[in-house]
Amino acid sequence: MTKLVIDGDVERPAQLTYADLCQFDASFQIADVSQIDPKRAGSAVRLEGILQRVAPRETVKYITIHASQDDFHASVPLAEIRDRAILIYSQKGAALEAKSGGPVRFYIRDFGACHSQEIDECANVKFVDRLEFSAEKGLDNRPHDGAEHEALHRG
Ligand SMILES: Nc1nc2c(c(=O)[nH]1)N[C@H]1C(S)=C(S)[C@@H](COP(=O)(O)O)O[C@H]1N2
Ligand SMILES: [Mo]
Numbered sequence: 001m002t003k004l005v006i007d008g009d010v011e012r013p014a015q016l017t018y019a020d021l022c023q024f025d026a027s028f029q030i031a032d033v034s035q036i037d038p039k040r041a042g043s044a045v046r047l048e049g050i051l052q053r054v055a056p057r058e059t060v061k062y063i064t065i066h067a068s069q070d071d072f073h074a075s076v077p078l079a080e081i082r083d084r085a086i087l088i089y090s091q092k093g094a095a096l097e098a099k100s101g102g103p104v105r106f107y108i109r110d111f112g113a114c115h116s117q118e119i120d121e122c123a124n125v126k127f128v129d130r131l132e133f134s135a136e137k138g139l140d141n142r143p144h145d146g147a148e149h150e151a152l153h154r155g
Contacts, residue, residue: 002095002103004087008064008133011055018095018103021087024049033088036109042091042100044107047082056133064138065106065123066130074123075138076108081119084109087128101126114149115142122149 003015014020028049033040047063056078064075088105089096096102106125114121122142132138143149 002129004104004128005130006050006054006133007130009057009060009135010133011057012053014054016050018089021045021089021104024053028052030086033086033107036086037107040088040107042088042096044086044088044090047085047087050087050131051082054133059135060133062134062137064132064134064140065125065128066132066139067125067127068129069127072125072127072141073139074106074125074142075140076119076123078133081108098127104128115144115146 003017004021005013005015007013024045028046030036030044030046033042033044060078062075063078063081064073066073085106085108088101088107089103091097091100091102096105104127106123106128108119108123111124112120120142143152
């Protein structure tokens, strides 16, 4: 099955399967994300759990969320999202389906409106297959304005 690759400036790079995500400690699990956002469903693991597993180096300032499937990428300051970002990975006891943004959908609570600020709804990347940690801002091809945004959604 698809693995979530976690690499860059970390002490312990990892490749996590669905089973690995299920096995994160209960303190990092969110059983029902609809309690956070009624528009979202399924269960999630807190980014904090991932950070504990891979141990980003002191120099890390950015996390880049990659979806190679449709070549969509967002790079955001780690400090601003670390306590409010989660990875939705499961729904109805199975791996999150592609139609729901699976295998992993990144989700940042209290996001801003699209392209209004660095942490915006567009950073809630779907089809995530890699998280990369770095000192400098990484690859980011989120839409910059309304026109680009519309074009993306027309797809
Ligand atoms: N992989 C991927 N993730 C993505 C996008 C995309 O085109 N590809 N669009 C982003 C944008 S611009 C927004 S506003 C939200 C939209 O989420 P929704 O499709 O669930 O409404 O997903 C974000 N995540
Ligand atoms: Mo967006």
